[in-house]
Amino acid sequence: MHDRRIFVKRGAVALLALGFAPEFLAQAAAAATRRRKVLVVVFQRGAVDGLSMVVPHGDAAYYAARPTIAVPRPGRDAGALDLDGHFGLHPGLAQLHALYRNGSLAVVHACGSPDPTRSHFDAQDYMESGTPGVKRTPDGWLNRLIAQRHDAEHVGAMRAVALSSRLPRILQGAAPTLAMTSVERMRIAGGGATGDAFEAQYAAAADRVLRDTGRETFDAMRTLRGVESRGPATAAGAAYPRSAFGDALRQVARLIKADVGLEVAFAEAGGWDTHVNQGGSTGQLATRLGDLGQAIGAFVADLGAGMQDVVVVTMSEFGRTVAENGTRGTDHGHGNAMLVLGGPVRGGRVYGRWPGLDVASRAEGRDVAVTTDFRDVLADVIATHLGVADLGPVFPGHAWTPGRRLGLV
Amino acid sequence: MPLLPSRGPSSFIVLLATAMVAASLGAAPPRDLLDPDTAAHVAGRTSFGATPDLVRRIQTRGLAAWLDEQLRPEASPDAALDARLARLPTLAMTPRTLAETYFIPAQERRRAAAARTGEEAAPIGEPMRMEAPGPERAVVVELATQKLMRATSAERQVEELLVDFWFNHFNVFAGKGPVRLYVHDFERTAIRPHVLGSFRDMLGAVAGSPAMLFYLDNWQSSAPGTRTRRGPMGLNENYARELLELHTLGVEGGYTQQDVVEVARAFTGWTIREPRRGGEAVFDPRRHDTGRKTVLGQALAPGGRDEGERVLDMLARHPATARHLARKLAVRFVSDTPSDALVARVAARFMATGGNLRETTRALLESPEFLAPAARRTKIKTPLEFVTSALRVLDADVRMAGPLAQQLRALGMPPYFAEPPTGYSDQAGAWTNGGALVQRMNVAVALTAGRLRGVGPPRLPEVDGDTAEARAMAMAEALLLRAPSPATMATMARARTPEEMAALLIGSPDFQRR
Numbered sequence: 001m002h003d004r005r006i007f008v009k010r011g012a013v014a015l016l017a018l019g020f021a022p023e024f025l026a027q028a029a030a031a032a033t034r035r036r037k038v039l040v041v042v043f044q045r046g047a048v049d050g051l052s053m054v055v056p057h058g059d060a061a062y063y064a065a066r067p068t069i070a071v072p073r074p075g076r077d078a079g080a081l082d083l084d085g086h087f088g089l090h091p092g093l094a095q096l097h098a099l100y101r102n103g104s105l106a107v108v109h110a111c112g113s114p115d116p117t118r119s120h121f122d123a124q125d126y127m128e129s130g131t132p133g134v135k136r137t138p139d140g141w142l143n144r145l146i147a148q149r150h151d152a153e154h155v156g157a158m159r160a161v162a163l164s165s166r167l168p169r170i171l172q173g174a175a176p177t178l179a180m181t182s183v184e185r186m187r188i189a190g191g192g193a194t195g196d197a198f199e200a201q202y203a204a205a206a207d208r209v210l211r212d213t214g215r216e217t218f219d220a221m222r223t224l225r226g227v228e229s230r231g232p233a234t235a236a237g238a239a240y241p242r243s244a245f246g247d248a249l250r251q252v253a254r255l256i257k258a259d260v261g262l263e264v265a266f267a268e269a270g271g272w273d274t275h276v277n278q279g280g281s282t283g284q285l286a287t288r289l290g291d292l293g294q295a296i297g298a299f300v301a302d303l304g305a306g307m308q309d310v311v312v313v314t315m316s317e318f319g320r321t322v323a324e325n326g327t328r329g330t331d332h333g334h335g336n337a338m339l340v341l342g343g344p345v346r347g348g349r350v351y352g353r354w355p356g357l358d359v360a361s362r363a364e365g366r367d368v369a370v371t372t373d374f375r376d377v378l379a380d381v382i383a384t385h386l387g388v389a390d391l392g393p394v395f396p397g398h399a400w401t402p403g404r405r406l407g408l409v
Numbered sequence: 410m411p412l413l414p415s416r417g418p419s420s421f422i423v424l425l426a427t428a429m430v431a432a433s434l435g436a437a438p439p440r441d442l443l444d445p446d447t448a449a450h451v452a453g454r455t456s457f458g459a460t461p462d463l464v465r466r467i468q469t470r471g472l473a474a475w476l477d478e479q480l481r482p483e484a485s486p487d488a489a490l491d492a493r494l495a496r497l498p499t500l501a502m503t504p505r506t507l508a509e510t511y512f513i514p515a516q517e518r519r520r521a522a523a524a525r526t527g528e529e530a531a532p533i534g535e536p537m538r539m540e541a542p543g544p545e546r547a548v549v550v551e552l553a554t555q556k557l558m559r560a561t562s563a564e565r566q567v568e569e570l571l572v573d574f575w576f577n578h579f580n581v582f583a584g585k586g587p588v589r590l591y592v593h594d595f596e597r598t599a600i601r602p603h604v605l606g607s608f609r610d611m612l613g614a615v616a617g618s619p620a621m622l623f624y625l626d627n628w629q630s631s632a633p634g635t636r637t638r639r640g641p642m643g644l645n646e647n648y649a650r651e652l653l654e655l656h657t658l659g660v661e662g663g664y665t666q667q668d669v670v671e672v673a674r675a676f677t678g679w680t681i682r683e684p685r686r687g688g689e690a691v692f693d694p695r696r697h698d699t700g701r702k703t704v705l706g707q708a709l710a711p712g713g714r715d716e717g718e719r720v721l722d723m724l725a726r727h728p729a730t731a732r733h734l735a736r737k738l739a740v741r742f743v744s745d746t747p748s749d750a751l752v753a754r755v756a757a758r759f760m761a762t763g764g765n766l767r768e769t770t771r772a773l774l775e776s777p778e779f780l781a782p783a784a785r786r787t788k789i790k791t792p793l794e795f796v797t798s799a800l801r802v803l804d805a806d807v808r809m810a811g812p813l814a815q816q817l818r819a820l821g822m823p824p825y826f827a828e829p830p831t832g833y834s835d836q837a838g839a840w841t842n843g844g845a846l847v848q849r850m851n852v853a854v855a856l857t858a859g860r861l862r863g864v865g866p867p868r869l870p871e872v873d874g875d876t877a878e879a880r881a882m883a884m885a886e887a888l889l890l891r892a893p894s895p896a897t898m899a900t901m902a903r904a905r906t907p908e909e910m911a912a913l914l915i916g917s918p919d920f921q922r923r
Contacts, residue, residue: 119654121831165821167842180844190854197900197913198850204896205918217843275626275647326643327629
């Protein structure tokens with residue numbers, strides 16, 4: 001188990017060896033690395049139906065299994081937006097379709113976890129710990145990832161940020177991370193003296209958990225001071241939807257543009273657990289997908305040329321049943337689609353091996369079979385985009401080698 | 410006043426345990442006097458926030474008598490609270506009256522407006538947030554208000570803690586469709602009457618509640634091929650899965666996907682008449698799957714609605730259920746990492762009493778682990794506990810909780826708006842992070858300055874003393890009920906006003922634990 005004290009000590013020793021005080025170093029590093037690579041992880045909590053998000057319109061079994069909720073074939077009224085003649089995007093994802101066509105969006109289908117659980121809670125836990133089937137992993141893989149890179153180039157309070165009011169499992173662990181809902185909220189009311197007094201209390205706390213959290217918090221507030229004065233919050237033409245997810249991506253873009261040292265960001269979108277009246281091209285799920293596509297589209301427009309250093313990956317705990325259920329929805333399934341987009345992405349392609357949807361090809365006769373481990377998708381991005389060579393500590397027990405590379409980035 | 414100075418903690422616990430055994434056997438209650446730190450610990454864990462008054466009461470009454478009184482709330486009426494709650498009219502309304510008074514007229518207004526602009530109106534069923542506009546907002550605001558009023562001012566604090574615990578265990582989300590019509594009714598009829606009664610009764614009341622039937626979609630689940638007015642309908646597994654995984658056995662409780670399907674089939678026909686108009690739960694035999702079923706290896710006798718009841722019987726008395734519930738209770742009341750011995754003991758009492766929750770709770774609160782010095786200040790307060798404990802110790806009344814619920818939303822814990830069926834976490838990892846910590850400090854500043862909306866003015870303790878240090882110490886002891894850490898003390902002593910002094914204490918690391 002990681003020990004935060006040891007981690008911090010190790011980090012501090014590294015910094016002292018370089019002859020810098022940490023605050024100065026943070027600023028110097030931020031100024032020096034204008035081309036900082038950023039990974040944005042989007043978690044679709046509740047298990048998105050990957051067969052509506054990325055429609056296998058060339059698979060007749062898809063239409064047979066879904067008499068009322070299938071998305072029509074491309075070319076038909078409200079049909080899927082064709083990708084490669086076999087797959088198409090949900091019509092609500094027009095912005096993402098444009099990214100696919102300009103080569104910056106890749107799709108990986110039939111992804112998932114080797115663990116067969118259909119519990120939201122367990123499946124999310126495994127996807128966030130990065131250790132399917134192992135419950136005792138104390139930390140999340142995104143935390144272990146940034147712990148892997150703790151050198152002069154990678155310091156500061158804003159390296160890893162979740163745009164949420166609670167710290168998600170994926171970012172819990174030894175390395176300092178921050179959860180916050182907005183730049184504006186990260187300040188102490190009552191003036192500088194009150195803030196200084198609180199900082200002194202937390203810095204001296206015998207309580208390690210609160211002392212560490214307090215230090216990260218005050219460091220982050222110092223870094224964020226002045227972000228608002230660094231240019232407009234959003235670029236012209238970046239139309240974020242007025243939703244929690246849209247707002248989260250807007251905040252991520254703002255942090256990237258303000259160059260506060262962000263390396264990984266985590267945002268989540270909820271409402272995917274569509275057991276009832278899921279809808280097809282329109283309806284409940286279409287509304288959620290529309291929000292997802294608009295928010296990501298706005299994010300790309302907002303960052304503009306900055307997207308050359310950014311990769312966004314979407315994930316969800318599992319897919320849903322191939323067949324629609326008795327209430328025009330879908331129940332908990334297995335394989336699912338992941339989206340990978342950004343400047344460095346070799347997009348315009350659907351990756352992965354499609355297992356087919358006929359009953360004999362399904363997992364347990366009901367779900368999309370998993371042909372690509374979700375960790376292989378993430379490993380590809382981490383190794384190539386972020387340049388992390390040793391993935392053993394990030395995904396312990398997962399035998400990833402460069403030979404398994406998908407070539408997404 | 411140091412009590413029992415010559416005794417170590419372990420002999421003290423033995424003495425307490427002996428006293429409690431004696432009390433439960435009907436002997437005259439001994440004067441089980443608690444030292445101030447133990448009394449403050451008991452006060453903090455058996456209420457939504459320790460106050461000097463509560464600590465004194467526990468010391469005067471004695472621990473056994475205090476717990477006994479709290480575990481028999483029916484014997485102590487709380488007229489003051491009842492009078493305050495009576496001023497919230499929506500609380501006394503049935504779901505149907507709520508629908509007719511608030512939701513249906515609002516829906517019709519929206520529909521008329523949409524017809525004018527040619528857009529489609531969102532039905533009752535679209536997700537709703539706490540801050541949704543319109544007259545319907547009164548319903549969720551009064552709901553949050555009653556929760557915060559009860560948490561901050563109820564005399565029967567253990568009952569309120571248990572209502573909170575069990576609601577969260579059987580979470581429903583007020584933002585999902587007509588669930589908002591039923592949430593108050595759910596808490597009032599399915600949860601509250603049973604928290605010190607029978608687990609089986611609570612499980613049954615929850616299973617048959619419109620709130621849960623809608624939230625986990627069972628109301629539409631039907632035998633495959635059932636014809637309804639809306640076309641053919643079939644099975645939905647959502648409730649069955651959460652019943653097994655979350656409500657009873659636990660995720661490692663030994664059930665299979667096939668069990669999930671069989672349980673779902675047993676509950677077909679458990680539905681709601683007119684859910685969008687606040688209608689009641691009913692059993693519809695036309696939707697029920699009459700085929701043979703086997704659950705956890707046991708054949709289920711054919712019996713319509715009764716099949717679901719038999720499944721609940723089976724689950725309620727299962728040892729995995731006892732362990733699952735015992736562990737959750739221990740995490741809530743004792744420690745994020747309770748010992749296996751404690752969990753086993755509480756689970757054994759659950760099994761031995763047929764799922765009697767009064768006795769199960771008693772086993773927990775009378776355990777040596779609950780009182781042990783090792784358990785003290787190990788729990789990080791949840792946002793709700795942080796807010797209520799600050800309000801209680803500052804004696805600040807909850808008036809109308811709209812803005813306060815917004816604060817809880819910013820802290821990550823809006824009441825009745827936890828979306829997943831797992832409810833809110835009871836463990837520190839979920840609640841210790843930068844954004845939330847800043848928010849806690851800001852709540853402390855606003856509350857002590859009398860600027861927290863929806864809340865009456867705080868009553869700061871009288872702090873007399875010749876020096877700033879003496880005044881800071883008096884303030885800290887009145888609000889924290891023990892000496893603060895040196896850093897907290899030092900910053901408080903430099904405060905310019907009593908309000909700032911109190912803010913620095915409420916926002917301090919010392920106050921974040923219970």
